[in-house]
Amino acid sequence: MGKKILIISNNIGGLYRFRREVIEAFIQNGCEVMISTPDAKLKEHFTNLGCQFITTNFERKGKNPFEQLSLIRFYRKIIKRHQPDVVLSYTVKPNILGGMACRMCHVPLMANVTGLGTSVETSGWKEKLMVGLLKMGMGKAKVIFFQNEENLSFFQKYKISEAKQILIPGSGVNLTYNSVQDYPPVSPLRFVFISRLRKEKGIMQYLQAAKRLKEKYSDVEFHVVGPSEEDFVKILQDYQDQGVVIYHGWVMDTRPILKDMHCTVHPSYYPEGMSNVLLESCAAGRPIITTDKSGCREVVEHGKTGYMVKQKNVDDLVEKMEAFIQLPYDTKKEMGLAARKKVEREFDRNIVISAYINEINSL
Secondary structure (H helix, E strand, O other): OOOEEEEEOOOHHHHHHHOHHHHHHHHHOOOEEEEEEOOOOOHHHHHOOOOEEEEOOOOOOOOOHHHHHHHHHHHHHHHHHHOOOEEEEEOHHHHHHHHHHHHHHOOOEEEEEOOOOHHHOOOOHHHHHHHHHHHHHHOOOOEEEEOOHHHHHHHHHOOOOOOEEEEOOOOOEOOOOOOOOOOOOOOOOEEEEEOOEOHHHOHHHHHHHHHHHHHHOOOOEEEEEOOEOHHHHHHHHHHHHOOOOEEOOOOOOOHHHHHOOOEEEEOOOOOOOOOHHHHHHHHOOOOEEEEOOOOOOOOOOEOOOEEEEOOOOHHHHHHHHHHHHHOOHHHHHHHHHHHHHHHHHHOEHHHHHHHHHHHHHOO
């Protein structure tokens, strides 16, 4: 290979947890890798590999148009300075704004669509605006990787780009790092919610279901893991004070948490790319309960590796969680092992690595 690669993203944590092996493969193939993200907390993990790190002034939720223009100028500046052979982008803003900079500098863009956000959920001016921005940023991309069929179909429906379009199994999962863990003892039975605590991830549905089930099953535990947004700090504290949930805060490594859990509950209705929470849970040998939502439904086999529930439906979630509670212990364990086999077949991270290597070699 021997290419010079610039990687742009809005989150270095996501690069470290879900794309580290891809970056390592680039370096092993003789590539020079530069990484540009707004948060430098984990940069040593990449600089120790030999990557060059460039801090980006980036507001994940910022909507100020002048800030967006500033970011395009920044991307354009570093592209001109470092002259990469290809730019790899992840998440919406880097895909769009980085794509615009690539277009100006005539540098190939390989974008990864990790989800399209809530603006494409309903027709209207927000969807039209997003389509226009996607065309401006990704219309001339060289390759676009999609993590689910729904996002791919959206691009095809609106003819957003003529780029080569490749469907990959999300970010995949490192099956060695996320090894099968022994299934916990029968009691106490533990459910866990792992995600950013925002409403679209289904945190309220989980909390409400936990409260109803706790009244009936006092020996069942309901755990919550993830960074809490301001809206949920007091709500979560109230549920803890009532003895409904146990909150662990944010953790970088979820393996010690999953070791003690019997089932992961992910009632998300957020437009995911592919849920890494579900992939890591299945890799650990844990059954999952999740929604019939793109990015979630692909990971579960209803009744075999867990259960699928309706979006935003607390009654259905309670029903499926109670059904899991009442399963024989050996059946729960078998569900977890079936979940592991599914990700081994369909979501091995090596599939994603090979896709990137093949496309970069074809430049």
